[in-house]
Amino acid sequence: MLEIINLHAEIDGKKILNGLTLTVKDGEVAAIMGPNGSGKSTLSYVVAGRSDYKVTGGDVLLNGQSILELGAHERAAKGLFLAFQYPLEIPGVTTMTFLKASINAQRKQRGEPELSTPDFMKKVRAAAAKMGVKDEMLRRPLNVGFSGGEKKRLEILQMVLLEPSFAILDETDSGLDIDALRIVGDGVNSLRAKDRGFLVITHYQRLLDHIVPDTVHVQSQGRIVKSGGPELAHELEKNGYRDYVAAAA
Amino acid sequence: MAAVQETVDKVKSIDVDAYKYGFVTDIESDKAEKGLNEDTVRFISAKKGEPEWLTEWRLDAYRRWLTMREPTWARVDYPKIDYQDLYYYSAPKSMSGPMSLDEVDPELLRTYEKLGIPLREREILAGVQGASTRVAVDAVFDSVSVATTFKAELAKAGVIFCPISEAVQSHPELVRKYMGTVVPVTDNYFATLNSAVYSDGSFVYIPPGVRCPMELSTYFRINEQNTGQFERTLIIADKGSYVSYLEGCTAPKRDENQLHAAVVELIALDDAEIKYSTVQNWYPGDSEGKGGIYNFVTKRGDCRGARSKISWTQVETGSAITWKYPSCILRGDESRGEFYSIAISNGRQQVDSGTKMLHLGRNTSSRIISKGISAGRSNNTYRGQVFAHRKATGARNFTNCDSLLIGNKCGAHTIPYIESRNANAIFEHEATTSKISDDQLFYCMQRGLSAEEATALIVNGFVRDVLQQLPMEFAVEAQKLISVSLEGSVG
Numbered sequence A: 001m002l003e004i005i006n007l008h009a010e011i012d013g014k015k016i017l018n019g020l021t022l023t024v025k026d027g028e029v030a031a032i033m034g035p036n037g038s039g040k041s042t043l044s045y046v047v048a049g050r051s052d053y054k055v056t057g058g059d060v061l062l063n064g065q066s067i068l069e070l071g072a073h074e075r076a077a078k079g080l081f082l083a084f085q086y087p088l089e090i091p092g093v094t095t096m097t098f099l100k101a102s103i104n105a106q107r108k109q110r111g112e113p114e115l116s117t118p119d120f121m122k123k124v125r126a127a128a129a130k131m132g133v134k135d136e137m138l139r140r141p142l143n144v145g146f147s148g149g150e151k152k153r154l155e156i157l158q159m160v161l162l163e164p165s166f167a168i169l170d171e172t173d174s175g176l177d178i179d180a181l182r183i184v185g186d187g188v189n190s191l192r193a194k195d196r197g198f199l200v201i202t203h204y205q206r207l208l209d210h211i212v213p214d215t216v217h218v219q220s221q222g223r224i225v226k227s228g229g230p231e232l233a234h235e236l237e238k239n240g241y242r243d244y245v246a247a248a249a
Numbered sequence B: 001m002a003a004v005q006e007t008v009d010k011v012k013s014i015d016v017d018a019y020k021y022g023f024v025t026d027i028e029s030d031k032a033e034k035g036l037n038e039d040t041v042r043f044i045s046a047k048k049g050e051p052e053w054l055t056e057w058r059l060d061a062y063r064r065w066l067t068m069r070e071p072t073w074a075r076v077d078y079p080k081i082d083y084q085d086l087y088y089y090s091a092p093k094s095m096s097g098p099m100s101l102d103e104v105d106p107e108l109l110r111t112y113e114k115l116g117i118p119l120r121e122r123e124i125l126a127g128v129q130g131a132s133t134r135v136a137v138d139a140v141f142d143s144v145s146v147a148t149t150f151k152a153e154l155a156k157a158g159v160i161f162c163p164i165s166e167a168v169q170s171h172p173e174l175v176r177k178y179m180g181t182v183v184p185v186t187d188n189y190f191a192t193l194n195s196a197v198y199s200d201g202s203f204v205y206i207p208p209g210v211r212c213p214m215e216l217s218t219y220f221r222i223n224e225q226n227t228g229q230f231e232r233t234l235i236i237a238d239k240g241s242y243v244s245y246l247e248g249c250t251a252p253k254r255d256e257n258q259l260h261a262a263v264v265e266l267i268a269l270d271d272a273e274i275k276y277s278t279v280q281n282w283y284p285g286d287s288e289g290k291g292g293i294y295n296f297v298t299k300r301g302d303c304r305g306a307r308s309k310i311s312w313t314q315v316e317t318g319s320a321i322t323w324k325y326p327s328c329i330l331r332g333d334e335s336r337g338e339f340y341s342i343a344i345s346n347g348r349q350q351v352d353s354g355t356k357m358l359h360l361g362r363n364t365s366s367r368i369i370s371k372g373i374s375a376g377r378s379n380n381t382y383r384g385q386v387f388a389h390r391k392a393t394g395a396r397n398f399t400n401c402d403s404l405l406i407g408n409k410c411g412a413h414t415i416p417y418i419e420s421r422n423a424n425a426i427f428e429h430e431a432t433t434s435k436i437s438d439d440q441l442f443y444c445m446q447r448g449l450s451a452e453e454a455t456a457l458i459v460n461g462f463v464r465d466v467l468q469q470l471p472m473e474f475a476v477e478a479q480k481l482i483s484v485s486l487e488g489s490v491g
Ligand SMILES: Nc1ncnc2c1ncn2[C@@H]1O[C@H](COP(=O)(O)OP(=O)(O)OP(=O)(O)O)[C@@H](O)[C@H]1O
Pocket: A011, A012, A014, A016, A034, A035, A036, A037, A038, A039, A040, A041, A042, A043, A085
């Protein structure tokens, strides 16, 4: 469960989050929609622990525990996962090496033994098959020269592999072709479980056709200004944000 | 210059008879007096029972050295060295080494722990008094059979691999024919000094057509103790032969001698190939850079024969100051030179390193891949020269220099000199400078890696092309070493 309570945050002196409150329960899939620049990615960074953002008020609880004092890697080991809007390239580090490093870094923090190479390979192969990621891609440096869609697919592959207790997906649908959208949707749906929550940031209904949310929230100027059920997304698709943005201003 | 002038005067003033007398008594002692003069040189030579020609060779070098000046062009900065305040033969162990590990820089001990070095070896590496004799006994005990099998196998192939002092006795014709032909006695200040006072080092000769049956490593050289600060190595690959040589050790080695001026000469005859790999991790000094080693090395390979090949691979992480340019003279037609380098500087380390590729023969080719990583308050300079002689038709070079900066208090510099006197030569040069971005770090950390683990992973990716050139076990060790070297560079 993720509880965001009256969160205020700024970067380089600019206030981006202005008292944002949102709770996503275990087993729930929540969607956030909102205009460009309303601070959706910022929210995901602050929750995940990016150190150049300054939290000036409020709290974030993961499974009942405040995580604001923890480093990004410690939050990850506690089961928090963020699929990036713009995944980063790491030249020279093969995708396989990166996956192994991250899975074992998390296990180490949790005091679990490292995965043996055969066990790891088995897990990766299974996840890759599920996400339609070819072996050849796993041998290439992480995200280097990957197409936009390939990067997004790989984000979900990492999520499947790391089995987080809470995942935030930031515009994972952008750049995906129709088939990839379905594969990503299936990937997420296969992880849906009563002890796992999701926060899905998106601009379009088409992703929510595949990952049907339990709740939908509208973010504007660093705050949640409207919450509702799946029908809210349809309404937004029809009418845009105008009413809510005006209300927030 | 004052000290040098004084030496000249002193040398002149020595009465020959008095000198001879003093000489004879002195040889009973195990160390030369502090300071450098012709006596010191004769003493070293006599200690090793060297033939007349070699004594003269050393003396020539010494006299030449007196006329030379210490170079100042490198981008390194250190207090003036007083050459009369050094010991040039068998440094007095009883006076300067720490008594036990308790007296050793705790930072250094932590590094040993991280590298998983056995306790016994830590003592040797840290220069604890008496440790080397204790361990040498154990090492001989443990490795006698290994070393013997080793020697037998090499002998069967006709390979000569021994201390250079031994080679002077057993194969004087080879040593005389090749020593000083790649790095002439007059080459540069430090090489000339080395020629005068070199202590010991390795000698390798691979006979025609022989592929050396194993990687040669200094580790297996008997009598390796005490090669000291002026090491000298000579490797000759005769026609159509092949050898791979490994030098160094991943553990940070402390030494009471701050100045190290080694010379390495490689000679490849027709169709021969030499692959020389180094992992250098001398003590870099404490956080202020105090007590670190000055590493002023001259390494050069001569592709003397047609179609010969010399390849240098180095991982440089240690020393307070590194001044090192492993080079290739591409004399033989169609010969090839390669230089693969990873140079890491952290803390207050200063690195000025690179290579020279001198294309003299036709259709010669060379390749330079240099990866410099600077962190902390360090400075890291790549200095390289690619030259094509008028006759070097068809010469080709490809150079790729990448620098990676960690933090914003360090410096990276790339200084390439390119000169072609042949219109036909093709030289390509690529250079990049990048920083580990906060975005990259955050991305890795979001997946569970700590800032340090993330940095190490990114750096390992950055140097991958070069790591792949190292022999397997060496590469694994080097990778671990890179992570340890960069600790404390982020945060
Ligand atoms: N370093 C910074 N300094 C000042 N403003 C910044 C900085 N980084 C981000 N911002 C601003 O913060 C605001 C929120 O950005 P954010 O990326 O969170 O928006 P978003 O809702 O994810 O938008 P989109 O839908 O386009 O992805 C933007 O106006 C952006 O320009």
